[in-house]
Amino acid sequence: MSNELKVPTMADFISEGKQPEVLFWVGSAGSFDDRAKKITKAFVKILNKANVDFAVLGTEESCTGDVAKRAGNEFLFQMQALMNIEVLNAYEIKKIVTCDPHSYNCLKNEYPGLGGNYEVIHHTQFIQELITSGRLKVKGSLYKGKRITFHDPCYLGRANNEYNAPREVLNNTKATIVEMKLHKHNALCCGAGGAQMFKEPEKGDKDINVLRTEGALETSPNIIATACPYCNTMMTDGVKAKEKELEISVLDIAELIANSEEL
Amino acid sequence: MQYLPNILFAITLVLGIGYFTKNVKKLIRNIKLGKDIDVSDNKPERFKNMMRIAFGQSKMVRRPIAGILHVIVYVGFIIINIEVLEIIIDGLLGTHRVFAFMGGFYDFLIGSFEILALLVIVSVVVFWIRRNVIKINRFWNKEMTSWPKNDANYILYFEVVLMCLFLIMNAADLTIQMMPGAPDNDYANAGCYPVSQFLTPLFDSFNYSSAVIVERAAWWLHILGILTFLNYLYFSKHLHILLAFPNTYYGSLKPKGQFNNLESVTKEVRLMMDPNVDPFAAPPEGADGEMPSKFGASDVQDLSWVQLLGAYTCTECGRCTSSCPANLTGKKLSPRKIMMDTRDRLEEVGKNIDANKGEFKDDGKQLLGDYIKHEELWACTTCNACVEECPVSIDPLSIILEMRRYLVMEQSAAPAELNNMMTNIENNGAPWPYNQMDRLNWKNE
Numbered sequence: 001m002s003n004e005l006k007v008p009t010m011a012d013f014i015s016e017g018k019q020p021e022v023l024f025w026v027g028s029a030g031s032f033d034d035r036a037k038k039i040t041k042a043f044v045k046i047l048n049k050a051n052v053d054f055a056v057l058g059t060e061e062s063c064t065g066d067v068a069k070r071a072g073n074e075f076l077f078q079m080q081a082l083m084n085i086e087v088l089n090a091y092e093i094k095k096i097v098t099c100d101p102h103s104y105n106c107l108k109n110e111y112p113g114l115g116g117n118y119e120v121i122h123h124t125q126f127i128q129e130l131i132t133s134g135r136l137k138v139k140g141s142l143y144k145g146k147r148i149t150f151h152d153p154c155y156l157g158r159a160n161n162e163y164n165a166p167r168e169v170l171n172n173t174k175a176t177i178v179e180m181k182l183h184k185h186n187a188l189c190c191g192a193g194g195a196q197m198f199k200e201p202e203k204g205d206k207d208i209n210v211l212r213t214e215g216a217l218e219t220s221p222n223i224i225a226t227a228c229p230y231c232n233t234m235m236t237d238g239v240k241a242k243e244k245e246l247e248i249s250v251l252d253i254a255e256l257i258a259n260s261e262e263l
Numbered sequence: 264m265q266y267l268p269n270i271l272f273a274i275t276l277v278l279g280i281g282y283f284t285k286n287v288k289k290l291i292r293n294i295k296l297g298k299d300i301d302v303s304d305n306k307p308e309r310f311k312n313m314m315r316i317a318f319g320q321s322k323m324v325r326r327p328i329a330g331i332l333h334v335i336v337y338v339g340f341i342i343i344n345i346e347v348l349e350i351i352i353d354g355l356l357g358t359h360r361v362f363a364f365m366g367g368f369y370d371f372l373i374g375s376f377e378i379l380a381l382l383v384i385v386s387v388v389v390f391w392i393r394r395n396v397i398k399i400n401r402f403w404n405k406e407m408t409s410w411p412k413n414d415a416n417y418i419l420y421f422e423v424v425l426m427c428l429f430l431i432m433n434a435a436d437l438t439i440q441m442m443p444g445a446p447d448n449d450y451a452n453a454g455c456y457p458v459s460q461f462l463t464p465l466f467d468s469f470n471y472s473s474a475v476i477v478e479r480a481a482w483w484l485h486i487l488g489i490l491t492f493l494n495y496l497y498f499s500k501h502l503h504i505l506l507a508f509p510n511t512y513y514g515s516l517k518p519k520g521q522f523n524n525l526e527s528v529t530k531e532v533r534l535m536m537d538p539n540v541d542p543f544a545a546p547p548e549g550a551d552g553e554m555p556s557k558f559g560a561s562d563v564q565d566l567s568w569v570q571l572l573g574a575y576t577c578t579e580c581g582r583c584t585s586s587c588p589a590n591l592t593g594k595k596l597s598p599r600k601i602m603m604d605t606r607d608r609l610e611e612v613g614k615n616i617d618a619n620k621g622e623f624k625d626d627g628k629q630l631l632g633d634y635i636k637h638e639e640l641w642a643c644t645t646c647n648a649c650v651e652e653c654p655v656s657i658d659p660l661s662i663i664l665e666m667r668r669y670l671v672m673e674q675s676a677a678p679a680e681l682n683n684m685m686t687n688i689e690n691n692g693a694p695w696p697y698n699q700m701d702r703l704n705w706k707n708e
Contacts, residue, residue, distance in 0.1 A: 007706045026702070028693040037705040058703040062692030070645050071681050072559065072667030074525045076688055078532045109521035114529065154646040159520025185651050189588040194645030198694055199680040202642040205593030212588075 009058040010091045020055040025098035028063045029229040036229035043254040045263035050136040066106035071195035085116035099123040101155035101228045124166040140260035143175040149221040152187035153228035178219040190234035213238025224250045272354035279490030286497035293613040297568030302513045313512040322654040332386040339383035363453035370455035377458040380426040401581030406600035432481035434462035503578035507655040510576040514656030519647045559668025562629040563609045573657040574605035583649035589642040596642035598649035598659035604634035
């Protein structure tokens with residue numbers, strides 16, 4: 001029932017002379033990647049369910065430039081950043097939420113130095129806030145008795161020290177959370193960071209996502225939970241490489257909550 | 264002739280400390296070849312980090328076996344150094360155990376030094392076994408060629424020899440103290456010897472003068488050993504015992520995900536985006552001096568001095584490499600190698616400057632390419648595992664990023680797929696070839 005999604009843009013808000021509570025930064029993956037779009041929609045369903053007054057930039061949004069920066073192209077990064085900051089500042093944006101830890105890190109840590117100062121939160125932190133403030137009630141028991149292992153995204157975990165919010169949200173699903181041997185600050189990267197998502201890996205004896213998936217499989221999970229669109233792709237590919245895609249699903253935390261509440 | 268030992272000792276001390284000072288000056292000069300960076304902020308927080316991470320060894324114990332053994336050796340060395348103070352005073356004044364007047368407290372000190380010395384020996388033996396018998400992976404990566412491996416073992420041998428000399432010296436002293444009819448002189452009853460008392464049977468057959476020879480020989484070899492070790496530091500990974508402190512002090516205080524924004528780039532981008540700037544205008548007089556000579560880093564002089572300090576601080580423990588996803592999957596990248604290469608190149612540049620009367624003469628080499636290959640740099644996922652792991656706050660990732668910047672902005676030498684991705688961002692604001700006008704299409708799909 002995707003046509004029921006309420007996704008107002010900033011332009012809509014401004015034309016009515018209103019400001020949203022929060023701007024949802026969809027990001028390039030969330031806008032264009034088929035798998036990531038499902039995560040975007042799941043998160044919007046949660047926002048709709050909790051009656052969050054949010055807006056997106058829509059066609060006015062552009063790549064944060066994060067991936068260009070990690071690849072070494074500081075020019076391109078700063079051009080993207082300054083253009084985005086112009087748009088965000090013109091709309092007087094104060095608070096931003098995003099499903100992508102890379103956008104989250106970039107907007108939160110690297111935009112302020114270029115004149116973009118916003119309160120930036122990751123969608124797992126936002127969902128946790130919605131739950132603790134009582135705006136979102138998670139009652140479903142779809143995942144009761146399932147084993148879920150959470151793969152920490154580098155840019156949420158090590159990069160920004162957020163290990164608890166995703167776990168606390170997961171606890172609401174009534175599933176059993178099982179930790180991988182390498183988790184929290186020891187977590188192994190999925191292999192997509194630092195612009196690796198867009199290139200073939202260097203010569204080696206294994207792919208990083210396969211190694212990480214092996215770590216996840218050691219916990220005999222039913223579900224591998226992710227909190228980053230790139231991690232999701234990498235872990236999904238890893239599960240396929242291990243021929244476990246019929247037994248194990250790879251789902252974003254937003255999807256788990258949306259599914260659990262039958263949104 | 265009575266003062267000959269004192270004079271010899273003073274000369275030894277001056278030579279030992281003098282050569283060390285000379286090398287420390289060279290070390291500081293080399294580090295200052297790096298670019299200036301402002302790290303004068305947040306002094307209390309920096310001090311706290313230094314006390315917690317370097318003094319308090321907080322990150323060492325994340326790997327409990329190596330961590331706890333390391334704490335023993337560390338505490339052992341710091342505390343046993345009180346003994347060195349006594350040795351220096353004795354050596355200069357010709358006294359014997361000058362602190363003995365402290366009585367019970369002196370007994371306590373010597374007793375605890377002995378127990379620590381024994382614990383240090385045990386720990387060092389375990390370290391040696393981990394390196395050479397169990398052959399723990401991180402000590403056997405490719406970059407651990409003969410010198411790094413030998414260096415690590417030499418340090419262990421040094422430590423065992425120093426501790427043994429300390430215990431033998433005490434055992435000989437105790438033997439003399441207990442000797443019936445020994446001439447009543449320097450060797451008065453002093454100290455408490457919980458460990459070396461078990462070594463005295465070695466000297467059962469010794470008479471007074473031969474026991475004194477053993478005691479004096481051990482005493483001299485001990486202090487000579489310490490001075491040699493001090494001077495060995497500059498050539499060794501063992502420099503970390505000193506540099507861990509400044510390195511943790513100057514370590515980054517920002518979230519690990521935050522990469523610096525290049526100010527030189529900001530200036531140019533703002534000019535490009537400013538509609539009031541005439542793109543065809545000639546630059547104002549004298550303005551060309553403002554252009555940065557280079558974006559990113561291709562050699563050590565392009566890195567910041569904090570990054571160079573990190574290279575000298577690295578003790579090659581390999582925790583970074585053992586947690587690097589690229590290295591774990593067989594790629595050439597090893598964060599430890601990045602630091603070792605940086606130090607090796609910096610030393611080479613330093614020697615070049617020494618040989619050319621204080622001026623660097625182009626040697627046709629650079630860090631990028633001659634030491635660190637492109638393939639290593641492009642294998643990095645920027646996951647920060649290496650930064651998280653380093654027990655002394657070294658940041659290999661920042662060096663990798665600076666070199667990527669050079670490759671991309673100065674040489675346009677990114678892998679072709681990345682160039683495609685960047686062209687997409689330039690043209691349509693996304694890393695994939697989709698139109699920006701389609702950004703909201705997902706809503707209705």
